[in-house]
Structure formats: C-alpha cells, structure tokens
Amino acid sequence: MRVVTGFRAPLAFTVVALLLLVAAPVMASQPTPWQLNFQDFVTPVGALVDDFHTLLLVVEFGIAIFVFLLLAYTCYRFRAASNPNPSKTTHNTLIEVLWTVIPVVILVIIAVPSFKLLYFMDKAENPDMTIKVTANQWYWDYEYPDQEGLTFSSTMLDAEDAKAAGDPRLLGVDNPLVVPVGQNIQVLVTSNDVMHSFFVPSLAVQIYGISGRANETWMRIDKAGTYYGQCNQICGVNHSFMPIKVIAMEEAEYAQWLLKAKQEFAMDNPSPELKLAAASQ
Amino acid sequence: MSATAAHADDHDHGAPIGFVRRWLYSTNHKDIGTMYIIFGGIGGIVGLLMSIYMRMELQAPGLQYMTDGNVWNVLVTAHGLVMVFFFVMPVVISGFGNWFVPLMIGAPDMAFPRMNNISFWLMPPALILLVLSMFVEGTGGAPGVGAGWTIYPPLSSAPQTGMAMDLAIFSLHLAGASSILGAANFITTVFNMRAPGMTLHRMPLFVWSVLVTAFLLLLAVPVLAGAITMLLTDRNFGTSFFDAAGGGDPVLFLHLFWFFGHPEVYIMILPAFGIVSQIVSTFSRKPVFGYLGMAYAMVAIGFVGFIVWAHHMYTVGLDVDTRAYFTAATMVIAVPTGVKIFSWIATMWGGSISFKLPMMWSLALIILFTIGGVTGVVLSNAGIDMTLHNTYFVIGHFHYVLSMGALFGIFAGIYFWFPKMTGYHYSEKLGNLHFWLTFIGVNLTFFPMHFSGLAGMPRRYIDYPDAFEGWNYVSSIGSYVSGIASIVFLFLVWEAFSAKRKAEDNPWGEGADTLEWTVSSPPPFHTFNEQPKFN
Ligand code: HEM
Numbered sequence: 118m119r120v121v122t123g124f125r126a127p128l129a130f131t132v133v134a135l136l137l138l139v140a141a142p143v144m145a146s147q148p149t150p151w152q153l154n155f156q157d158f159v160t161p162v163g164a165l166v167d168d169f170h171t172l173l174l175v176v177e178f179g180i181a182i183f184v185f186l187l188l189a190y191t192c193y194r195f196r197a198a199s200n201p202n203p204s205k206t207t208h209n210t211l212i213e214v215l216w217t218v219i220p221v222v223i224l225v226i227i228a229v230p231s232f233k234l235l236y237f238m239d240k241a242e243n244p245d246m247t248i249k250v251t252a253n254q255w256y257w258d259y260e261y262p263d264q265e266g267l268t269f270s271s272t273m274l275d276a277e278d279a280k281a282a283g284d285p286r287l288l289g290v291d292n293p294l295v296v297p298v299g300q301n302i303q304v305l306v307t308s309n310d311v312m313h314s315f316f317v318p319s320l321a322v323q324i325y326g327i328s329g330r331a332n333e334t335w336m337r338i339d340k341a342g343t344y345y346g347q348c349n350q351i352c353g354v355n356h357s358f359m360p361i362k363v364i365a366m367e368e369a370e371y372a373q374w375l376l377k378a379k380q381e382f383a384m385d386n387p388s389p390e391l392k393l394a395a396a397s398q
Numbered sequence: 399m400s401a402t403a404a405h406a407d408d409h410d411h412g413a414p415i416g417f418v419r420r421w422l423y424s425t426n427h428k429d430i431g432t433m434y435i436i437f438g439g440i441g442g443i444v445g446l447l448m449s450i451y452m453r454m455e456l457q458a459p460g461l462q463y464m465t466d467g468n469v470w471n472v473l474v475t476a477h478g479l480v481m482v483f484f485f486v487m488p489v490v491i492s493g494f495g496n497w498f499v500p501l502m503i504g505a506p507d508m509a510f511p512r513m514n515n516i517s518f519w520l521m522p523p524a525l526i527l528l529v530l531s532m533f534v535e536g537t538g539g540a541p542g543v544g545a546g547w548t549i550y551p552p553l554s555s556a557p558q559t560g561m562a563m564d565l566a567i568f569s570l571h572l573a574g575a576s577s578i579l580g581a582a583n584f585i586t587t588v589f590n591m592r593a594p595g596m597t598l599h600r601m602p603l604f605v606w607s608v609l610v611t612a613f614l615l616l617l618a619v620p621v622l623a624g625a626i627t628m629l630l631t632d633r634n635f636g637t638s639f640f641d642a643a644g645g646g647d648p649v650l651f652l653h654l655f656w657f658f659g660h661p662e663v664y665i666m667i668l669p670a671f672g673i674v675s676q677i678v679s680t681f682s683r684k685p686v687f688g689y690l691g692m693a694y695a696m697v698a699i700g701f702v703g704f705i706v707w708a709h710h711m712y713t714v715g716l717d718v719d720t721r722a723y724f725t726a727a728t729m730v731i732a733v734p735t736g737v738k739i740f741s742w743i744a745t746m747w748g749g750s751i752s753f754k755l756p757m758m759w760s761l762a763l764i765i766l767f768t769i770g771g772v773t774g775v776v777l778s779n780a781g782i783d784m785t786l787h788n789t790y791f792v793i794g795h796f797h798y799v800l801s802m803g804a805l806f807g808i809f810a811g812i813y814f815w816f817p818k819m820t821g822y823h824y825s826e827k828l829g830n831l832h833f834w835l836t837f838i839g840v841n842l843t844f845f846p847m848h849f850s851g852l853a854g855m856p857r858r859y860i861d862y863p864d865a866f867e868g869w870n871y872v873s874s875i876g877s878y879v880s881g882i883a884s885i886v887f888l889f890l891v892w893e894a895f896s897a898k899r900k901a902e903d904n905p906w907g908e909g910a911d912t913l914e915w916t917v918s919s920p921p922p923f924h925t926f927n928e929q930p931k932f933n
C-alpha cells in the first residue's frame with residue numbers, strides 16, 4: 118500500500134479539520150475571530166439547522182475527500198510512466214448505474230431532514246405575540262402591535278458610543294429589539310423603501326423586507342441574552358451600517374422594559390392608545 | 399484519423415490585407431474568435447483589478463481606501479457584470495466556440511459569418527456603456543450603479559436617480575443581443591454544417607457543450623432583456639411593473655432575473671466542462687468514458703437549469719411548498735453533475751496520463767468544482783439557506799464554481815489551444831508558475847469565505863464587524879497572489895510571442911484526435927476548402 122502512506126498527512130489534516138468543524142468550538146451570539154462554523158443557536162429552529170448542517174458537513178467532506186482520493190489514486194496509478202499503454206474501455210454499465218443511483222440515495226437521505234426543517238421553520242403554530250419589523254434606508258422600525266402599538270426606530274451607534282455601550286463596532290444600536298424568552302414570536306417584515314433583509318444568524322432568522330408585502334417568520338429564544346444581526350440585502354450607501362440587536366429577557370424583566378419603553382417612546386409615537394396608556398401610568 | 403485537411407500549408411490564403419478590412423469587417427470565425435478572446439481578456443483584467451481593489455478595502459476593518467458605501471456598491475456591481483458578461487462569456491463561449499466549433503465539425507466557417515461580425519462588434523459598445531455608467535449619477539446619488547449585479551428594484555428603479563442605471567441596462571441589451579445572435583449562429587452551424595459522417599453522436603464533447611449552451615442562451619437571455627426593459631420603463635415612462643405602490647411587485651423582477659440567472663451560471667460552466675472533457679481524454683490517451691452519458695448529462699443540466707431559479711429566492715417570502723419544490727429540483731442537478739465528475743475520472747482510469755499544463759488545470763478544476771458542487775447542495779436546502787443566503791458562504795460557493803470552474807476551464811483551454819491558435823509554444827516553466835500561484839491564490843481567497851459566511855458575514859459590505867478580520871485578511875492575501883499570477887500569465891504570453899518557438903500541427907501526440915489538430919498551427923485563414931470526411 119505505497120499509495121496510501123502518501124496520503125496519510127493530508128488525510129489526517131482533513132480529519133482534524135472535519136472534527137474541528139463538527140465539534141464547533143467556542144461560539145457566541147456574535148461572530149468571533151477565526152470562527153469556523155455557525156454562531157451558537159438559541160432557537161429551536163437553530164438547533165435543527167445545526168443538526169442538519171452537521172449531517173451535511175459529513176456528506177460534503179465525504180464526497181470531496183472521496184473524489185480527491187480517487188482522483189489522486191487514478192493519477193498515480195495510471196501516470197504515463199507506469200502505464201504506457203492506455204486501455205480502450207469506454208463503458209461499464211454497472212458503474213454508470215451506480216454513480217447515478219448512489220448520489221440519488223444520498224440526496225434522499227438529505228432531503229428528509231431538509232423538508233422537516235423547512236416546514237418547521239416556516240411559521241409559528243400559535244404565536245404568543247407579534248413583532249412588526251419595517252426596514253428603512255438605513256435603520257429598522259420595530260412595532261409591538263399587541264402592546265398598544267409601541268413603536269420605535271433602531272439606528273446604528275457610532276464606534277465610540279458602541280464601545281461605551283459595550284457593543285461590538287458596527288453591531289450596536291440605540292434602541293434594541295427587546296423580546297421575552299420562551300415565547301413563540303411571529304415576526305412580520307416589510308420595507309418602506311428598497312429591499313432589505315432582516316438577518317439574525319444566531320436565531321436562524323432571515324427574511325427580506327419588501328415594500329408592499331408582509332413577510333412572515335418566527336422565533337422562540339430559549340436563552341436570555343443579546344443577539345446581533347445585520348441587514349443582508351444591498352440597500353444603498355449605508356447597507357453595511359444598519360445592524361440588528363435583539364435582547365431576550367426573562368418575563369418579569371421584559372414586563373418592566375415594556376412599561377418603560379411605552380413611556381419613553383410615547384412622545385414620538387403617533388398611536389393615541391399608547392399615549393393614553395403612558396399617561397395613565 | 400480519417401479526416402483530411404486541405405490547404406494546411408497555405409498560410410495566408412485569402413486573408414484580407416489591411417487592419418480595417420481584416421478585423422473591423424471580419425467574417426472569419428478564427429479572427430472573430432481571436433478578437434473575442436482578446437476582448438474578454440481585457441474585460442478579465444478590468445474585473446480582476448476591481449476585485450483586488452475591493453480586497454484591499456476589506457483587508458482590515460474600517461474604511462481603508464474608499465470614501466463610502468456608494469463606491470463599494472458600484473465596484474461590486476461592476477465587478478460582477480464585467481466578469482460575467484465581458485470576461486467569461488466572450489472567452490469561453492464566443493472565443494473558443496468560434497475558433498473550434500467549425501474546426502471540430504469540419505465546417506469552413508460559421509453558418510452566418512456576417513452575423514458573427516455584428517455579434518462581436520456589439521460587445522465593445524456594450525462595455526463602453528457599462529464603463530460610462532460608472533461616471534454618471536446613479537442609484538445612490540453618487541456616480542455609478544450601486545445595486546449589485548442582480549440589480550433588484552426598487553433600489554435599481556428609483557426614478558429620481560441619474561442615468562447610470564439606464565446606461566447599464568442598455569449595455570446589457572447590447573451584450574444580450576450579441577449573445578442571442580451568437581447562439582443562433584452556433585445552433586445553425588452545428589445542425590447544418592457538420593462534415594459528412596460527423597453525426598451528432600460523434601461530435602466532440604466541446605461542440606456538444608457549446609450547442610447546449612447556445613440553447614440556454616437563446617431561451618434565457620430574452621427573459622433578461624424583457625425584465626430590464628420593464629425596469630427601464632418603470633424608471634423612465636411611469637410604468638410600475640415592479641412598484642408595489644402602482645400595483646406591481648418587486649419580486650416579479652427576481653423571478654424574471656433568476657429565470658435568466660440560473661441558466662446563466664450554467665452558460666458559464668458548460669463550455670468549460672466541454673474543454674475539460676477534450677483535455678482529459680487527450681492527456682489520458684483514451685476516448686471519453688461514457689460519451690453519450692456525458693453529452694446527455696449536459697442536456698439534462700441545461701434542462702433542469704430552467705426549473706430551479708427560485709433557489710436564489712428562498713428568503714423573499716415564497717410559500718413553503720414552493721420552497722420545498724425548488725429544494726428538491728435543485729438537488730436533482732447534483733446528479734448529472736456527479737456523472738460528469740465521475741466520467742472524467744473513469745476516462746483517466748486505465749489511461750496513460752501525462753501531466754501537461756492543460757491537464758493540470760483540468761484536474762484542479764475537477765477537484766475544486768467538486769467543492770463548489772457540495773456547497774451548492776448545502777445551499778439548495780431552503781432550510782439551511784435561510785441562514786446562509788447572501789452571506790460569504792454563497793460567495794465562496796459561487797467562486798469555487800466560477801473562479802475555479804469557469805476560470806480554470808478558460809485557462810485549461812488557453813494552455814491546450816495556445817500552440818494551435820498562435821503557432822507558438824509557451825514556456826512550461828512560466829506556465830507551471832502561473833498554475834501554482836493561481837491555485838494557491840484562489841483557494842486562499844475563497845476557502846475562508848465559507849467560514850466567515852457560516853459565522854454570518856453578509857455580502858456586499860464595505861466594512862464588517864471586527865471579528866471577521868482574520869479570514870478577510872487571508873482572503874485579501876490570496877487575491878494578491880492571484881493578481882501576481884495574472885502578471886506571470888501576461889508575461890508568459892509576451893514571452894511566447896517574442897521567443898517564437900514554432901508549434902507542430904499536433905503538439906499533444908496521439909491522444910489529440912479531434913479535427914483541429916489536423917490543420918497547421920496556426921491554421922490557414924480558410925480551413926477545409928476541401929470537405930473532410932469521417933467514416
Ligand atoms: C451542484 C450544483 C449546484 C447547486 C446545487 C447550486 C446551488 C446554488 C444555490 C441554492 C444558490 C443560492 C444561494 C443563495 O443565494 O442563497 C447558488 C448561488 C449561486 N450559484 Fe450555485 N449551485 C450549483 C452549481 C453552480 C454552478 C455550476 C455555478 C456557476 C458556474 C453556480 C453559480 C452560482 C452563483 C453565481 C450563485 C450566486 C448568485 C448571486 O446571488 O449573486 N452554481 N447556487
């Protein structure tokens with residue numbers, strides 16, 4: 118087995134790389150330096166995405182390594198120096214059937230969890246609450262239709278303010294989207310101008326905001342914390358500068374935040390219910 | 399080889415004298431092919447310079463060289479459009495296709511030589527319009543089109559902005575007309591001008607690949623033309639095809655664009671597949687394994703390519719059943735693609751392989767394209783794509799199939815046919831240097847993009863959160879290595895022309911058994927004055 122020894126080093130390397138990827142080391146709700154895989158997911162959808170992606174990684178690496186080794190072996194075994202007289206074989210029905218059927222089988226194996234994930238992530242069954250997200254050039258409006266129409270805008274902090282607030286540069290915002298943990302939240306996304314995309318990697322949430330449409334997705338955040346995302350559809354000069362910051366709070370803390378927010382945003386909010394609600398407190 | 403070539407010794411037989419007559423009025427398929435390759439080469443250099451400038455900007459967080467996001471957006475847009483329409487397509491389809499389809503099927507020229515002339519001469523004005531668009535007021539209020547190569551409305555349709563978008567639309571109109579005329583020409587040539595005995599099922603696979611590509615062009619490009627014309631009227635004449643406020647829908651544009659756009663990506667790779675098939679068989683000294691399977695795999699890819707477009711649109715709010723359908727359909731493409739990969743390896747199996755430069759490029763293409771293929775299968779799953787769409791993972795995917803698929807196919811073809819087209823041998827040493835620098839450069843550039851994409855880095859960003867710095871730095875270094883490689887290549891071309899090492903008719907030995915190797919290097923101005931015959 119002279120051939121195999123020659124591939125031991127690259128093989129070992131790929132196996133290590135594979136393990137690294139599957140084991141997915143330090144992860145966070147924001148990107149980390151030299152990160153190799155997804156951010157830590159904190160939603161049920163994200164957990165499924167993660168599992169499914171692990172399966173896909175195995176398939177991906179399996180196929181790529183197989184093709185590479187087969188190609189390398191073929192090159193070695195049939196190099197002109199060792200095989201001066203080429204064969205004239207141009208057909209082998211069995212192998213041709215095999216390399217059509219085996220990929221089909223692999224695809225079916227992929228398709229089953231794929232569809233499960235797809236249908237699970239589509240819509241919240243019985244949403245506990247709704248958030249309406251409206252994209253603008255270049256900030257987000259968040260509206261809580263269940264909370265007397267509480268509405269506010271969320272704009273990126275500049276580098277200094279972000280630092281002061283403890284946010285990473287380009288990811289901090291003045292008014293984050295605050296949601297309770299453990300609730301099924303229906304998210305409706307639209308736009309006031311060009312297309313944008315509401316994308317929060319650690320929540321496995323992404324959907325375009327398009328004027329004239331209300332696109333629907335959902336999330337249930339199982340862990341209190343801060344999760345960052347960014348606009349992900351080119352939308353003009355400041356496309357890189359309209360981040361999303363989501364804070365998930367325990368129920369009680371969230372209730373307090375709601376009270377405060379209703380007062381804080383009553384002034385610049387057009388909804389009369391909210392003004393009333395704020396005044397009565 | 400039973401074919402005979404006439405006038406192989408008669409070099410300048412019939413070539414018009416004088417620059418204007420020979421090149422501007424050209425109706426000769428080889429001259430037009432040469433012009434396409436040079437034109438595409440210029441496009442490629444322009445696109446490459448833009449990409450290096452972009453990588454310089456992204457090398458570190460913060461703004462380095464560019465003043466604001468408008469500049470960035472204009473560059474990404476121009477880079478994409480230039481590489482697709484003014485580099486890959488002119489070289490791989492029109493350039494190699496014009497040169498070698500007639501030669502390989504034993505035809506004296508293309509079916510419509512004058513139409514061939516107008517096909518080419520529509521391209522320079524198209525490029526000029528696109529370049530001009532970078533200097534007039536555009537989508538962002540600043541000069542240039544900053545909407546991405548996918549030019550989605552409403553960003554691209556905002557009527558209050560300047561003429562840049564309109565110029566880009568006209569540019570695409572001209573380039574599209576050129577492609578449609580070229581496609582009609584190829585189809586007619588292949589169907590009607592094959593030498594006696596050259597049946598469809600005996601055509602070299604490169605000819606098959608161009609034939610399938612021509613059909614894709616003929617069916618896909620008019621849809622783009624329609625879409626951008628509707629965009630033009632939305633912008634200038636008060637229609638509202640894509641404007642929700644007027645009863646239209648921006649998503650309609652996405653459907654039309656990707657109905658063109660997905661076949662378009664196969665338009666760029668199929669001729670490269672054809673080139674690789676020729677080369678693998680030549681340098682293994684073996685006929686192609688599973689010839690019919692190879693030919694019909696391309697037909698299948700072409701057909702399925704028309705029914706998968708919405709895999710680019712999983713996040714626009716399509717119904718879940720629609721996404722499920724497009725997931726399934728997209729995964730199906732992997733099957734004929736796998737047939738191609740395995741048939742290439744089977745062609746080599748049992749062969750007598752020599753590792754000349756064209757073969758090196760082809761081998762690299764096979765393995766790197768496989769990587770792009772498996773990431774494609776990942777993206778085909780709508781459930782995963784919701785988290786990967788528009789991230790650098792997608793950028794990694796499509797550069798593995800384009801910068802390593804289409805580009806490596808182009809270089810494989812150039813190194814394969816350079817002696818035939820120019821009559822000179824290039825320096826193997828420089829060629830090897832070019833190959834390895836490119837190989838290292840593109841992998842360094844694009845592999846880390848999978849990581850930053852998984853971590854959530856969005857595409858089309860001029861500045862990114864600091865955590866992404868590491869992989870971006872590596873990518874930037876990689877792009878400089880590819881830039882150096884390109885200089886080596888230009889030097890190789892210059893060196894070959896100045897050293898003037900004469901090439902034989904067939905420099906590759908008995909494995910090279912297609913018709914183009916029976917004529918002299920370079921071929922006479924008119925080939926096959928006497929029709930070759932096959933038995
Ligand atoms: C195994 C075959 C392939 C599959 C399953 C596949 C799948 C996909 C999917 C699902 C996307 C959309 C990703 C997203 O935007 O979220 C995509 C993007 C893309 N693919 Fe592929 N792909 C394959 C092969 C190719 C080939 C051969 C090419 C070109 C030579 C190509 C070029 C592209 C390009 C250019 C994009 C990005 C377009 C853009 O958004 O700007 N793909 N691919």
Ligand SMILES: [Cu+2]
Pocket residue numbers: 312313314348349350351352353355356357359
């Ligand atoms: Cu944006």
Ligand SMILES: [Cu+2]
Pocket residue numbers: 659660663706707709710
């Ligand atoms: Cu596609």
